[in-house]
Every structure is written in structure tokens, then in C-alpha cells.
Amino acid sequence: MTQTKVNNIQRLKKVFSQSLSISESQINDELEYNSIQQWDSTAHMALVAQLEAEFNIMLDIDDIIDMSSVGKCKEILKKYNVEL
Amino acid sequence: MDDLLSSFYSLPVFDLKHDEKRILLNNALNQLNIHHYNNCKEYRNLINAMSFKLEVSDCQQQPYIVARLFKMLELKSISSDNIFKRLYSSGTSSENVSNIFLDGQSAKEQSKVLSKILQEFTGKQRLPMLLIDSPDIIKNKKSFSARGAGIKGLSFLGRDHTYALNSDMSINYKAIDDFLVKHSNQTILIFGFTFMIWKYLVQPLKEQGQSLNIANSILFHSGGWKKLQTQSVDNHTFKQFCYDILGNTRVHNFYGMVEQTGTVYVECEHGFLHTPVFSDILIRDIQTYRVLDNGEKGLIQLLSVLPRSYPGHSILTEDLGRIIGTDNCSCGRKGHYFHVYGRLPQSETRGCSDTYQ
Ligand SMILES: [Zn+2]
Numbered sequence: 197m198t199q200t201k202v203n204n205i206q207r208l209k210k211v212f213s214q215s216l217s218i219s220e221s222q223i224n225d226e227l228e229y230n231s232i233q234q235w236d237s238t239a240h241m242a243l244v245a246q247l248e249a250e251f252n253i254m255l256d257i258d259d260i261i262d263m264s265s266v267g268k269c270k271e272i273l274k275k276y277n278v279e280l
Numbered sequence: 281m282d283d284l285l286s287s288f289y290s291l292p293v294f295d296l297k298h299d300e301k302r303i304l305l306n307n308a309l310n311q312l313n314i315h316h317y318n319n320c321k322e323y324r325n326l327i328n329a330m331s332f333k334l335e336v337s338d339c340q341q342q343p344y345i346v347a348r349l350f351k352m353l354e355l356k357s358i359s360s361d362n363i364f365k366r367l368y369s370s371g372t373s374s375e376n377v378s379n380i381f382l383d384g385q386s387a388k389e390q391s392k393v394l395s396k397i398l399q400e401f402t403g404k405q406r407l408p409m410l411l412i413d414s415p416d417i418i419k420n421k422k423s424f425s426a427r428g429a430g431i432k433g434l435s436f437l438g439r440d441h442t443y444a445l446n447s448d449m450s451i452n453y454k455a456i457d458d459f460l461v462k463h464s465n466q467t468i469l470i471f472g473f474t475f476m477i478w479k480y481l482v483q484p485l486k487e488q489g490q491s492l493n494i495a496n497s498i499l500f501h502s503g504g505w506k507k508l509q510t511q512s513v514d515n516h517t518f519k520q521f522c523y524d525i526l527g528n529t530r531v532h533n534f535y536g537m538v539e540q541t542g543t544v545y546v547e548c549e550h551g552f553l554h555t556p557v558f559s560d561i562l563i564r565d566i567q568t569y570r571v572l573d574n575g576e577k578g579l580i581q582l583l584s585v586l587p588r589s590y591p592g593h594s595i596l597t598e599d600l601g602r603i604i605g606t607d608n609c610s611c612g613r614k615g616h617y618f619h620v621y622g623r624l625p626q627s628e629t630r631g632c633s634d635t636y637q
Binding site for chain 2: 230237238241244245248254255256257258260261262264
């Protein structure tokens with residue numbers, strides 16, 4: 197694993213933890229949208245905004261809709277050249 | 281079933297001629313009839329009771345259920361374990377609210393279809409978004425609000441979401457000013473409920489002789505005209521106020537029902553509501569339920585290829601409407617275009633007993 201990748205994973209966890217107000221220990225690839233009370237549609241838009249700010253990207257509408265788990269989010273970010 | 285909807289995704293949203301669309305739509309609806317017949321007991325009972333055929337040769341013969349049944353029955357074609365989200369209609373406290381059950385896939389598809397339709401007007405880019413409401417509307421997670429649901433439903437079309445009103449519904453001038461300065465050379469996306477925009481933004485600003493003078497914006501509004509009709513505000517007046525207050529803006533009303541969330545009917549540049557490729561409209565006589573011709577006023581029936589987790593693909597509403605024409609609107613969009621005249625007065629509604637036995 198490259199240092200960038202390790203850093204990005206850490207940044208991603210931080211974004212999830214802050215925008216959903218959950219602890220980093222709760223975050224794994226299987227965590228799904230709407231599976232916990234904290235990750236509802238309102239938090240989802242906050243998450244998108246923070247991801248965009250953190251990684252300096254602009255997500256497409258379809259990607260926001262498809263971002264249904266942490267794992268899926270990683271997959272999508274890779275499309276935007278974020279090393280994960 | 282999975283291919284059914286994806287085949288529609290590849291079609292142009294407003295460019296298919298009605299005669300081409302009706303064949304695809306009818307075929308999809310036939311499949312949905314069978315799907316819901318097999319997966320929803322209440323739907324099966326209704327179809328049997330009404331002696332409806334599941335496979336018909338034209339959209340006009342499609343079986344339908346009346347909208348109020350969603351208030352009386354729990355209609356779902358998924359098991360309870362798979363319920364991802366419940367939608368409720370806004371009904372007043374005196375009546376029951378509609379209950380719509382979605383699984384994860386259906387919720388996603390509603391968002392996708394909604395964005396596909398609205399992007400025909402906004403373009404692909406997510407625009408800075410000004411919401412004409414108070415941020416409190418989405419804060420309370422427990423109580424349901426139709427306005428909150430609408431705002432959440434549209435918010436993924438935009439970015440830098442900014443609320444134009446304070447908690448007491450007064451105008452948040454600072455928030456609006458900061459937002460407009462920040463995005464001064466961009467097209468702004470504005471969304472709000474028709475009544476909210478009128479009562480809490482354009483009317484008070486007009487009274488104070490103020491305007492926002494936004495260089496370029498697109499305004500979507502929805503929710504119906506009922507509350508505005510009592511103040512004699514029609515679509516024309518509403519638009520005129522918006523132009524005066526907001527500046528160079530394109531105003532689009534849209535019509536839709538919670539029972540068919542996703543497939544909305546957006547008003548074009550010439551003031552008509554358009555049917556996208558995913559859905560269609562029929563008009564029925566209020567007494568006989570016979571299908572009426574273009575130009576005749578009657579009850580609106582909505583057909584949509586979207587509902588899969590609940591049998592809402594063909595619904596007779598309690599709204600009055602009139603199809604203006606087919607394939608020939610001056611805006612260039614194909615398919616039916618129509619007007620909505622609001623809810624059928626209660627006194628004229630037939631008892632539900634004769635449509636559901
Ligand atoms: Zn038109």
C-alpha cells in the first residue's frame with residue numbers, strides 16, 4: 197500500500213465519521229446508506245459536500261445516487277482519480 | 281424485470297413520439313401487472329374483483345387502481361424485511377395518509393428517474409442551490425413533512441445548498457446575499473414549494489419594493505395551487521412576480537404524486553406539463569370513467585414504469601386535467617402535454633365502494 201493510499205483511507209474515514217457523526221470504528225466497507233439512523237438522506241448530502249471539499253472533486257448526480265455503501269463510495273472515488 | 285427499467289434509461293426523455301412510446305409503455309405495464317399480481321395479495325384481489333385483464337394491447341385498457349386505496353390498504357409487492365423507506369402523502373389530519381413502500385432499489389430508481397427528467401431542464405452539472413424554506417424543515421427526523429421530503433428528493437441535483445428563510449419564515453437576507461456573491465457568475469438552481477415561494481419570498485419582497493436580481497437562475501416549484509387560488513394567484517401572476525423579484529429566471533412548475541415519486545411532469549417554456557418517456561397520462565370521465573379525447577376535461581390517470589415495490593404503476597387520481605395535444609407542443613418535446621386544474625371537489629367524487637369491492 198502506498199503512503200497516499202493509506203492517507204486517503206484515513207481521510208475518507210474522517211469524512212464519514214464527521215459528516216455522519218459516527219465513530220471511526222463503525223466505518224467499514226459494508227456500512228450501508230440508511231442502515232443506521234445517522235446515514236439518512238440529509239447526512240448523505242453533507243457527506244457528499246465533505247467528500248468534494250476533502251478530495252477537491254465534483255461528483256456526478258448518478259454517482260451520488262449510487263453511493264450506497266462505504267465500499268461503493270471507494271469505488272466511485274477511484275473514478276475521480278482518488279487513490280484508494 | 282431488472283432490464284425493464286434500464287431499457288427506458290437509454291431512451292431520450294422527451295424525444296419519443298407518442299405512438300412509439302405507447303407500445304413500449306404498454307409492454308412494460310403488462311409485465312408490471314403480472315409482477316404485482318404475483319407479489320401483492322391485495323392487488324391480486326382487486327384485479328380479480330374488477331375482472332381486469334393483466335395483459336392488454338393498449339395503455340388505454342390498462343387496469344388501474346384509485347389513488348385513495350393507498351390510504352386504505354398497505355399495498356406492497358415486497359416482503360416487510362425489504363422495506364427500505366416509507367413515503368407518506370401530505371394528507372390533512374382528518375384523512376388517512378397514503379403509505380408507499382420502497383425497497384433500496386426502488387428508492388434509487390426514483391432518484392435516478394427524477395434526476396434524468398429534471399436534468400433535461402438544468403443540464404448535467406450540479407448547480408449551486410437555493411432552497412426557499414427554513415433549514416428546520418429537514419432537521420426533525422422523526423416527524424414526516426412533505427416539504428422536507430421534497431427538498432431532500434431534489435437536493436442531489438444541486439450543491440452548496442442554502443436555505444433562504446429563517447426558522448420563523450422571515451427572509452434570511454445574509455444567507456441569500458452571501459450565497460449570491462459566492463456564485464455570482466453561475467446559474468443558480470432554486471427550488472421550493474409554490475406556496476412557500478409566493479408567501480415567504482416573492483410577495484414580501486415585492487411589498488418592500490426589493491428584488492434579488494439574480495443574473496441567471498432556474499426555478500422549480502411544486503405542491504399545487506390550492507392555497508394560492510384563494511388569493512387569486514394563477515401561474516401567470518406567479519411567474520410575473522418571480523421575474524420581477526428574481527431577475528432573469530426560467531420558472532418551471534412540476535406536477536406529480538407521492539404514489540409515483542420520481543416520474544414528475546415538468547412545465548415547459550410554453551406553460552404545458554410534459555410526459556417523459558417513463559410515464560403517461562390518460563383522462564377519464566368523472567362519472568363513467570370512460571377514456572376521454574384530447575381537449576376534454578376529466579380525471580387524471582397516471583401510468584409509470586417505475587413502481588415495482590408497490591403496485592402504483594397505474595393510478596386514477598382525484599385531480600382534474602385536460603390533455604392539450606400530442607407530439608406537437610411548440611417547445612419541441614414529444615408525447616402528451618397537459619394542464620392540471622386541481623383536485624376534484626369532494627361532492628363530485630364517486631364513493632370508493634363502487635371501485636373497490
Ligand atoms: Zn411544451
